[in-house]
Every structure is written in structure tokens, then in C-alpha cells.
Amino acid sequence: MVNKELVGGVRTVCDVVETALGPFGANKLLIQADGTVTATASSTELLDRLDVDDPAVTLLDSAAAGFDEQYGDGTGSVVTLAGALLRRADRLAERGLHPTAIERGYRDGLAIALDAVDHTARPLSSVDPADVARTALTGTRNPQVRRSVSTQVAAAVADAGDDASERIRVVSRTGGAAAETNLVSGVVLERGPVLESMARSRSETGIALLSSTVDMPHAGSQLGRVSRRVEFEADSFADREALAEHESGTFTEQLRAAVDAGCGVVITERAINERVQSELAAAGIVGINRVDADELRRLARATDATVVPTLAQVTAETLGRGSVDVNRKAGRDMTFVTSDAGDSVRTLFCRAPDPRTAGAFERSVEAAVASTAAAVGEGRVVPGGGAAEATASWRVAQEARSLPGREQLAADAFGAALMAVPRALAATAGLDAGRAAVQLRVARSEGRDSVGIDALAGTTTDVLGDLPIVEPVSLKRNVLTTATDLAVQLIRIDQRLDATDLGDEEETEPTADAPDPGPA
Structure with a gap:
């Protein structure tokens, strides 16, 4: 059975992060032990500033931090999806599924989902690298700023090539407006x-x-090497x-x-x-x-x-x-x-009117650089706005029926959990999340796999339209894989042990007077 008490804190954190997803993600007030108050809608900063000693939450935090360090974007989606998978696992456990059966079903569902992501991919040439940057640039909603900064990010990545992470740095400074952001050659x-x-x-x-x-x-x-030491006393x-x-x-x-x-x-x-x-x-x-x-x-x-x-x-x-x-x-x-x-070597010098906005904008530009570099490196993108997740969910629901045994239930639950991302994007954009999910499923049944959530426009639409919303294929695959691995790891926890208590009993050496126990 899934130990609900041990992963309860993780589900709580996942629920909090879910409401911060997308350009309209809700701000969170973090009050730390020293009285410091931080307002943020960044999933990365939220997890980084959490002061907890719960081992399961620490595991989640470490996984999210590692993902952000390696890929630079998508941390919120990883945590949101992991939380949805844990909730579905609870329901499966109540129906009698063992964690091993749940893991097998989730792995089967992941394989189907990854295949669906590959099939829905488009060549980068069908859009513009600046579209990838603009999709990740959630730190501002100003259309002129988004257009200007995304163009500069695309130019910097094109110049840096495969070494973008080393040759591009983002620097922010309070004072001024985001529109004053400029690309510095140096x-x-x-x-x-x-x-x-x-x-x-x-x-x-x-x-x-x-x-x-x-x-x-x-x-x-x-x-260099010292062959003789001379002491001088004045x-x-x-x-x-x-x-x-x-x-x-x-x-x-x-x-x-x-x-x-x-x-x-x-x-x-x-x-x-x-x-x-x-x-x-x-x-x-x-x-x-x-x-x-x-x-x-x-x-x-x-x-x-x-x-x-x-x-x-x-x-x-x-x-x-x-x-x-x-x-x-x-x-x-x-x-x-x-x-x-x-x-x-390029530097994106960002401006913002206050420290909170400057920090959020800087992280957003860093995510835009990482996503654009990944897309340029691979040359493929998938529709954003939850469209890729909706397509993967549809495919898993169709193919899970052919799976044997009780893993079919787990695979079907995996597919349903994938809708957590488009639902969250719809909810933070002020849409009816349930209705948006139905519209996405209807679009898939009609063969339209590019219909997703346009949070800034506040509607479900073809996200490959005039202002494409696209994400790199590699990032989407890594989000699905990391979230699944994290959820499975947490699902399989059945007991908490304090390592310091495991070696309290000392082994006693037999004394010389002790009788020989004889052969076994």
C-alpha cells in the first residue's frame, strides 16, 4: 500500500506549486524563520526557500533543484505532474493495487506518452526560435517586451550555438523597466x-x-615549489x-x-x-x-x-x-x-522596477535561454500550452486498454494524470479547468493535436497560430520522465527509518567460558 502519511507533505507542496504554474501563476508569501517575507510565483524559488525537514519533501526538493540546474526550465511542470501521479496512486492503492503494479502501469504509460510526444513534434523551421523563447518568458505579460526580449534571446542563442549555457549569462538590476532589457556583446x-x-x-x-x-x-x-626557506627578522x-x-x-x-x-x-x-x-x-x-x-x-x-x-x-x-x-x-x-x-560571449542585461520583479524576470529570461538552446540543439519542438500533455494523455487512454492485468488501471491513471498540466494552466488563466480539459480531448478525437491553453489570451486555441506557443521536445520528454521517476520513488516508500537508530544494539563477543554451541 502507498504510505499516505509519509508522502502527505509532498502532495501538499505539489498542490501549492500547481497553482503557480503558467504566466498567471498565483504568488506565494513565504515567511521564513528569521521573519523574512518573500513573494514569488516561481516554482524553483518556492522550493528553494522551503525550510522543511520532512525527508520525502527533501527528496522532492532535491529532484526539482537538480532538474532546474540541468535543464533550466520545466520545474513547475515536473512537480505538478508528480503530484498528480501521487494522487492517482492513492486511488489505485485503495482499489488494492500494489506499488509494484502501479509502477509497471506508470512505466507502460510513460512509454506510450513519450512516443506520442515524438509523433506530435514539429521541425523548428516551422516556427521561429524566438517563439520558443517567448513561450518560456513568463516573467512579463507585456507583448512588446516579450517580443523584444525573445528576439534578443534567440539572437544570443544563435550566436552561441551548442555552448549557449557557457557563453550566455543573464544579469538583472532593479531600477528601470523590463523594456530596457538589452543584449550586450560581452x-x-x-x-x-x-x-x-x-x-x-x-x-x-x-x-x-x-x-x-x-x-x-x-x-x-x-x-612554485619552495626548495629553501629563508626567515628575515626586522x-x-x-x-x-x-x-x-x-x-x-x-x-x-x-x-x-x-x-x-x-x-x-x-x-x-x-x-x-x-x-x-x-x-x-x-x-x-x-x-x-x-x-x-x-x-x-x-x-x-x-x-x-x-x-x-x-x-x-x-x-x-x-x-x-x-x-x-x-x-x-x-x-x-x-x-x-x-x-x-x-x-x-553575450550577456542579457535585464531591468525591473523592484527586487521581486527583477528576480522573477531574470529567472524567466534564464528559462527562455535554456529552452531556446535546447530547441535549437535538437531542431524540434512540440505545441505548448499543455497541448503535448493532452495529446499524450489521449494516446495513453487509447492504448492502455490493450495492456494485460491490473497494470491497465495504472496506465490509464497515468494518462489521466497528464491532464494536470493543462488543467493548471487553464485554472491560473481564469478559465474553467474542467471545460478546457473537455475541449482539449474533443480536439484530439478530431485529430487536432495543436490545440492547447493560451493563458495570455485566456482561451483554448490552436497554439501554432499567429504567435506560436512551442516548447523543445527534449524538455517535454525529460519533464515526463523525471516526474514519473520521482512519483514511483515516492510511491514505493512504505516506512520511515531513522538511520541513527539502526545500530544501537551492540553485538557481544562470545567469552572464553561460553559453551560451544556445537554444529548447527
Whole structure:
């Protein structure tokens, strides 16, 4: 039997996520233990901020987080479908089906559904990659913004090719409107120079990328293997003064050598010590510190630079080439690095009026990038708006009748559960979910597999019309497979065990005086 108590929390979370699906998903107020209140309609953020210790919910959270990290979109659909499968499993268990029989039926239903998804796929050439981006761009309902941003996402993905995840990054900043979102050919750093007196712009200059702190070298310090250690003790003021002059002179030489090599910008993963900041500024160098390692790699790729440990290793060969411009956005400096020296690296710089909107819009644009990249990589799409799920549900209902034994009931339940996604989209769009589901089934009976839910228009329609609603085939297949695997894993839980309680009883060694038990 399915243990309802153990997976009860999971069903509750799934029900909450279901009402947040689609562009009109309801916002949730998350109140954390420290009093922080967050309003969000993002399934990913909702699951990420849940503070629970229920092991089954933790399993759901981990699966959803892993899916989002790997595919970038579709997390809400995974959780919604998993919840629907669990509800159907409860009813099957009440009718006497064992979890093993339920799993077999679900696996049979999944195979039929995946085949249906493949058969309903269209070539990407029948639509535009921007249509895929616009479908995933649920963070705004403004048609002009959706059109503009989706076009920029498609352009960025087309330029990046198969390496879109590495070469495209989304950055958001509060202040301004979403319509101000623009595609930057380069890298955008969410910080400015370490000193206000440093230059705000350097055109076509050498860019040094460092992995360690920029500071004056200490006497006796060296890189690589240390074959001999020398200790220097400065006991007098004169000795300390001489040591400081030596260190300062060494740094000045390193700085001069870097400038002579063409260095105009120093960007480091660590800090730039206060005592050398003014020297960098006096030399005309723009210094930017505490840049994330991933951003440093993107900068190296864009500028054709080599990341080196310290300023001493900077040469003309390790320097990248590019232009640096520092602009103040919403009261904070942001640095734009553009270059034609290396690979084409793009940044989508998003704007939004408040932090909640900015975060939601950024996640939406990231999902649009991931979905568009997947569609371009595979070259196929399926009708969106729950149309693919409705077609798969119809096919499973037709073919489940031919399955043997009680698995037929489970496969039929699997097909019915697939309608949870179009039902949720219809409900959040303000439609009658039951009536919408009937309309989708009637369309399938008439051979129209592209009829789905257009949430923005508030109707059921052919989603391959003037403004196509489409999703990548690979994403849809992975949503169905992941949701099924997760539901089956939860269905097969029959008992909760605390691992710390399993080894309490110590095994006793037989004593020398103990009688020999003899042969068995």
C-alpha cells in the first residue's frame, strides 16, 4: 500500500506549486524563520526557500533543484505532474493495487506518452526560435517586451550555438523597466572599480585576469615549489623601513612591467589591497576585485586572456584585449567588458522596477535561454500550452486498454494524470479547468493535436497560430520522465527509518567460558 502519511507533505507542496504554474501563476508569501517575507510565483524559488525537514519533501526538493540546474526550465511542470501521479496512486492503492503494479502501469504509460510526444513534434523551421523563447518568458505579460526580449534571446542563442549555457549569462538590476532589457556583446560585472578616481572607460586595452590578491609582495615569497626557506627578522625601525621600501619597489617594478606590456585593466578573483589601489589608479589602471570564478572564465574566453596568479606573471601574451566601460545603474556601478579578441560571449542585461520583479524576470529570461538552446540543439519542438500533455494523455487512454492485468488501471491513471498540466494552466488563466480539459480531448478525437491553453489570451486555441506557443521536445520528454521517476520513488516508500537508530544494539563477543554451541 502507498504510505499516505509519509508522502502527505509532498502532495501538499505539489498542490501549492500547481497553482503557480503558467504566466498567471498565483504568488506565494513565504515567511521564513528569521521573519523574512518573500513573494514569488516561481516554482524553483518556492522550493528553494522551503525550510522543511520532512525527508520525502527533501527528496522532492532535491529532484526539482537538480532538474532546474540541468535543464533550466520545466520545474513547475515536473512537480505538478508528480503530484498528480501521487494522487492517482492513492486511488489505485485503495482499489488494492500494489506499488509494484502501479509502477509497471506508470512505466507502460510513460512509454506510450513519450512516443506520442515524438509523433506530435514539429521541425523548428516551422516556427521561429524566438517563439520558443517567448513561450518560456513568463516573467512579463507585456507583448512588446516579450517580443523584444525573445528576439534578443534567440539572437544570443544563435550566436552561441551548442555552448549557449557557457557563453550566455543573464544579469538583472532593479531600477528601470523590463523594456530596457538589452543584449550586450560581452560580459557584465555587477561591480565597479575599487576607487572612484579610477578611469570609467578604457578602449581597446590590455586586460589582466588574476586569481589571487593584488598586493605588495612580501620578502621571501615565491611561486612554485619552495626548495629553501629563508626567515628575515626586522628588529629595528630602519630594517622595517628598508623592508617596506623593498616591497614597494618590487611592486612598482611589477606594475611598470605590466603597463609596459599594455595592461590597462586588472580584474581579480580576490581582493585588491588598499595600500596598492592608489598606485594602480596613478598608473592609469582600472582595478576591479572579487569577481566570481565563473565570470573570470567567461572574461578569459571573451578577451582571449590567460588567468595568472599575480601581477608578476602578467605579460603581453597573457593579456586579453577589449574595452571596459563603467556605468551607474540604479545607484550602483556596473562594468561592461566587450571584446572581439576571443569567443563571442553575450550577456542579457535585464531591468525591473523592484527586487521581486527583477528576480522573477531574470529567472524567466534564464528559462527562455535554456529552452531556446535546447530547441535549437535538437531542431524540434512540440505545441505548448499543455497541448503535448493532452495529446499524450489521449494516446495513453487509447492504448492502455490493450495492456494485460491490473497494470491497465495504472496506465490509464497515468494518462489521466497528464491532464494536470493543462488543467493548471487553464485554472491560473481564469478559465474553467474542467471545460478546457473537455475541449482539449474533443480536439484530439478530431485529430487536432495543436490545440492547447493560451493563458495570455485566456482561451483554448490552436497554439501554432499567429504567435506560436512551442516548447523543445527534449524538455517535454525529460519533464515526463523525471516526474514519473520521482512519483514511483515516492510511491514505493512504505516506512520511515531513522538511520541513527539502526545500530544501537551492540553485538557481544562470545567469552572464553561460553559453551560451544556445537554444529548447527
